[in-house]
Amino acid sequence: TVYQVYPSSFLDVNGDGTGDLAGIIAKFDYLKDLGVDVIWLSPIYRSPLADMGYDMQALIDIDSRYGTLEDWGRLLDGAHARERNLMYVLFEPHTHAWFTASKSSKNDPKRDWYI
Numbered sequence: 001t002v003y004q005v006y007p008s009s010f011l012d013v014n015g016d017g018t019g020d021l022a023g024i025i026a027k028f029d030y031l032k033d034l035g036v037d038v039i040w041l042s043p044i045y046r047s048p049l050a051d052m053g054y055d056m057q058a059l060i061d062i063d064s065r066y067g068t069l070e071d072w073g074r075l076l077d078g079a080h081a082r083e084r085n086l087m088y089v090l091f092e093p094h095t096h097a098w099f100t101a102s103k104s105s106k107n108d109p110k111r112d113w114y115i
Contacts, residue, residue: 002087003031004040007066008053021067021075028078039079040087044072051099 011023021044031039043053046061053063062072079086102110 001035002038003036006042018065021071032082038085
């Protein structure tokens with residue numbers, strides 16, 4: 001069973017109004033009890049959020065809204081300790097210019113690159 005988690009709306013542990021990696025970690029046992037085998041994680045990297053986080057600015061920086069690289073390590077370790085897998089859809093940041101071009105005009109050659 002695959003369960004998709006959009007971190008910002010999942011569980012806010014630090015009380016800032018945005019869900020975070022600590023919130024996902026806090027719910028590991030709950031997800032396991034539900035029978036979740038794979039946690040499908042929506043983007044958590046630094047982003048201006050113009051495209052729900054898929055417009056990443058850096059592939060090695062966890063967005064501070066969600067936590068730190070150390071939190072990511074705890075998330076990964078916690079999933080593996082419970083024999084769960086993490087799945088992450090990655091849209092590399094260099095495609096952002098192509099995306100911007102594709103939405104600039106209905107006649108742009110890249111218009112059909114994104115759905």
